[in-house]
Amino acid sequence: FLLYLRAFGRFCGSKPLLDSTLRSIIAQYDRRLHAQPNHPLSITRKLIESCFPGFQNHNELPGVVTVNQNFDSLGFAPDHPGRNRSDTYYINKDTLLRTHTSAHEVDVFRANTSDGYTIAADVYRRDAVDRTHYPIFHQMEGALTWDKSKFNSQDDFLHQLQTDLNNFNPPNVEVEDPNPPFQSSNPLQEKYHSAIEAELIGAHLKRNLEKMAVTIFTEADKALKASGQEAAPEDKDPLKLRWVEAFFPHTSPSWELEVWWRGDWLEVLGSGVIDQPLLIRAGVPTRVGWAFGLGLERLAMLLFGIPDIRLFWSKDSRFLNQFDEKKPIQRFQPFSKYPAAPRDVAFWLPKSGPVVAETPAASSSTPSPAGGKETEPTLSESPAFHENDLMEVVRGTAGDSVEDVTCIDNFTHPKTGRQSLCYRVTYRSLEKTLTNEEANALHEEIRKELVSRFGVELR
Ligand code: PHE
Secondary structure (H helix, E strand, O other): OHHHHHHHHHHOOOOOOOHHHHHHHHHHHOOOHHHOOOOHHHHHHHHHHOOOOOOEEEOOOOOEEEHHHHOHHHOOOOOOHHHOOOOOOEEEOOEEEOOOHHHHHHHHHHHOOOOEEEEEEEEEOOOOOEOOEOOEEEEEEEEEEEEHHHOOOHHHHHHHHHHHHHOOOOOOOEEEOOOOOOEOOEOOOOOOOOHHHHHHHHHHHHHHHHHHHHHHHHHHHHHHHHOOOOOOHHHHOOOEEEEEEEEEOOEEEEEEEEEEEOOEEEEEEEEEEEOHHHHHHOOOOOEEEEEEEEEHHHHHHHHHOOOOHHHHHOOOHHHHOOOOOOOOOOOOOOOOOOOOEEEEEEEEOOOOOOEEOOOHHHHOOOOOOOOHHHHOOOOOOOOOEEHHHHHHHHHHHHHHHEEEEEEEEEEEOOOOOOEEEEEEEEEOOOOOOOOHHHHHHHHHHHHHHHHHHHOOEEO
């Protein structure tokens, strides 16, 4: 299988994977951190599973999927930016490393073995290099559907939903939800749902996910207090939640849930009323329901206070021994911080094509449950050089010895029209102090690789 992956990675697609990147991904491919006992990602997964008793939990689904599973089956448009080779690891034209756990939605609905389910899995995306992004991360999603054919009438079904909602024991939290139930940008699926039906499904979704968010953030709060870390005044605000309009090809209407945490609104999850044609394609046309998806690293980082996403991959016992799934959550105690070695690389782009440099804002957040993609500006179609290409060169060359890559200068020469970019690469290993020579050698390799792969002119 690995040989297959490697051969196709090398020869197929317009942008073959770098051999070295592929090698590091293959090395991590079967680690399944979300299922390792006492691993912080596994503890976070279990905490979320505990919010949905009775749901079937899928944690073993393999990461190589078809383009159809990852995109087409969910109704992604043929030109959806998520499909770009600059964002997605293709193995060949029909096969890729899943970019989200939703790749399994249709299959799980088709199996039709439970009303509620969760899926946790490793997912793969080409992305920035910084403390919150890693080419492999973990997502979790969940869905609840009702089989309407099991009710005597539509009224019975609505009555059941309403009763569930009435019996719901809401957590003590302030929730902002300024959205009308439907918007033209995010419409009722009127061909399939009555307005009241979709509103009740949406309310059911919101109450359940609010409760989950309160569970998670109450744990985070407890862990912080137990650690004796003094909260800053703005952090003493009580927990607040807000619903924000969002867009996903596989739900409508769709919302993101944000949490007011330590002085900032933090996006926690994407969700919505499941696209009915998707359920029809899955062979369960009489089911209706809701779904959500979230990134596990982001939540684990704030639950445990883990400062760098690379730490999740650590095999260092000083990291692993700090987590115990039988104990209340405890804040991570950093055991060392080795010095940083920043190095800049500046270059002229070849004349040929436009460059796509992502804005700092777009690359500064934790892996979003990807809905984010749809609201970000669309990246140009097939640029000669995409910022993620540079990120791949850095990952493929210096791997986990790099903490951050940031564009610090981007200018176009007024006369020649040529574009120049300067990136700061911050080298810092989690395992040892990098000597000047080591940092220089890694940097030199990156410079050479940029010239040979993209024909840039170093400055
Ligand atoms: N698949 C979406 C993502 O990766 C998250 C999501 C899952 C949204 C399920 C809605 C329903 O961003």
